[in-house]
Amino acid sequence: MKKKTILDLDRLSAEQFHAAPKLPLTVVLDNVRSLNNIGSIFRTCDAFAVERLVLCGISQPPPSPEIHKTALGAEDSVDWSYFATTAEAVDALQAAGYVVCCLEQVEGSVSLEAFRPDTERRYAVIAGHEVDGVDQLIVNRCDHCLEIPQFGTKHSLNVAVSTGITIWHFFNHLHIK
Amino acid sequence: MKKKTILDLDRLSAEQFHAAPKLPLTVVLDNVRSLNNIGSIFRTCDAFAVERLVLCGISQPPPSPEIHKTALGAEDSVDWSYFATTAEAVDALQAAGYVVCCLEQVEGSVSLEAFRPDTERRYAVIAGHEVDGVDQLIVNRCDHCLEIPQFGTKHSLNVAVSTGITIWHFFNHLHIK
Numbered sequence: 001m002k003k004k005t006i007l008d009l010d011r012l013s014a015e016q017f018h019a020a021p022k023l024p025l026t027v028v029l030d031n032v033r034s035l036n037n038i039g040s041i042f043r044t045c046d047a048f049a050v051e052r053l054v055l056c057g058i059s060q061p062p063p064s065p066e067i068h069k070t071a072l073g074a075e076d077s078v079d080w081s082y083f084a085t086t087a088e089a090v091d092a093l094q095a096a097g098y099v100v101c102c103l104e105q106v107e108g109s110v111s112l113e114a115f116r117p118d119t120e121r122r123y124a125v126i127a128g129h130e131v132d133g134v135d136q137l138i139v140n141r142c143d144h145c146l147e148i149p150q151f152g153t154k155h156s157l158n159v160a161v162s163t164g165i166t167i168w169h170f171f172n173h174l175h176i177k
Numbered sequence: 178m179k180k181k182t183i184l185d186l187d188r189l190s191a192e193q194f195h196a197a198p199k200l201p202l203t204v205v206l207d208n209v210r211s212l213n214n215i216g217s218i219f220r221t222c223d224a225f226a227v228e229r230l231v232l233c234g235i236s237q238p239p240p241s242p243e244i245h246k247t248a249l250g251a252e253d254s255v256d257w258s259y260f261a262t263t264a265e266a267v268d269a270l271q272a273a274g275y276v277v278c279c280l281e282q283v284e285g286s287v288s289l290e291a292f293r294p295d296t297e298r299r300y301a302v303i304a305g306h307e308v309d310g311v312d313q314l315i316v317n318r319c320d321h322c323l324e325i326p327q328f329g330t331k332h333s334l335n336v337a338v339s340t341g342i343t344i345w346h347f348f349n350h351l352h353i354k
Binding site for chain 1 (some may be wrong): 178179180181183185186189190191193194197203213217220221222223224225226247249250251254255279282283284285286290310311313316317319322325327328329330331332334335337338339341343345349353
C-alpha cells in the first residue's frame with residue numbers, strides 16, 4: 001500500500017477550484033475568535049469543495065499571516081465573504097433560499113448523524129464562538145439545530161474539529177454539483 | 178430551541194469517565210509534532226469515549242501547558258500511553274488482537290465513508306506527522322488504509338480535523354461498551 005505522492009494526488013489549482021462544482025453548503029462563523037481555527041476551517045472547506053465561508057463579527061477575514069499559517073493557501077481557493085453581524089448573514093442566506101442550520105447543543109436538537117439534508121436544497125451551517133457557541137438570538141432564527149453527541153468530561157469540541165465533522169456529514173449526504 | 182447550560186449537559190467527572198464504557202477504538206499518533214494538535218485530539222477522544230490515545234516518537238505526552246491549552250483537561254480524563262517508536266505501538270496492539278488501520282492517502286486505500294468496522298473487534302487508527310503523514314514502514318504493517326477523499330487544492334487536512342472525522346466515523350459504526 002504505497003503512499004501517494006503529491007503528483008499522484010493531482011490537486012486542483014486555485015483557478016480550477018473556483019470553476020469546479022461545489023457542495024451546496026455554506027459555512028458561517030458566528031464570532032469565531034481564533035485565527036488558527038479560521039485557517040483550519042478554510043482548509044477543510046477547500047478539501048470538501050464547500051461553496052463559501054462566511055465570516056461574521058469578530059471572525060477576521062483574510063488576508064492574515066495567522067490564518068495563512070493553518071489555511072496554507074486555502075484562503076485563496078475558497079470563496080468567502082464578511083458580514084459585520086451574523087444576523088445580516090442569516091438574513092441574506094434565508095432570502096436566497098438557504099436552509100440555515102446551527103451547530104449547537106440545544107433543547108430539541110437533531111443529532112448530527114441522524115440529519116439527512118434534502119439534496120434539492122442549499123444549506124448553511126453556523127458554527128459559533130470558542131466559548132459562547134452560537135448566539136441564542138441566531139439559534140432562534142435557524143431552521144434546524146444540529147448537535148454532535150458527546151460522552152466525555154468536556155463541554156464541547158474544538159470548533160475546527162466540530163465544523164470538520166459537520167462538513168464531512170453534509171459531504172456524505174449531498175452531492176458536489 | 179434553548180441552548181443547554183453547562184448543568185443541562187451533565188458531563189462526567191474525570192473519575193466517572195475512567196470507569197465509564199468506552200468505544201473499542203485506540204488512536205495512535207505517529208510523530209505528530211504540534212502540541213496544539215495533540216491537545217485538540219485529546220479533547221476529541223474525550224468527547225467520543227475513545228479508550229486510549231497512544232503517543233509515539235516526537236508526539237509529546239502530557240503534562241504540557243501547550244497540550245493543556247487545547248485539551249482543556251481532557252489529558253486527565255483520556256487514558257494515554259507513550260512509545261518511543263510507532264512500530265513498538267503497532268507490535269503491542271497487533272499482539273493484543275487489534276485491527277490496525279492507518280489514515281493515509283495510499284494506492285488501494287478504502288475511502289473512509291465506505292469502511293464498516295466489525296463490531297466484534299477492537300480497532301486502532303494511526304494518524305501521522307503534519308507534513309510527512311504516516312511513515313511508509315508503518316503503513317506497510319497496517320491491516321487497512323483509510324483515506325478521506327478530498328476535492329480541493331490542498332494535499333491534506335489538519336491532523337486534528339482528519340482524526341476528528343475518523344473518530345466520528347468509528348463512533349457511528351461501533352458501540353460504546
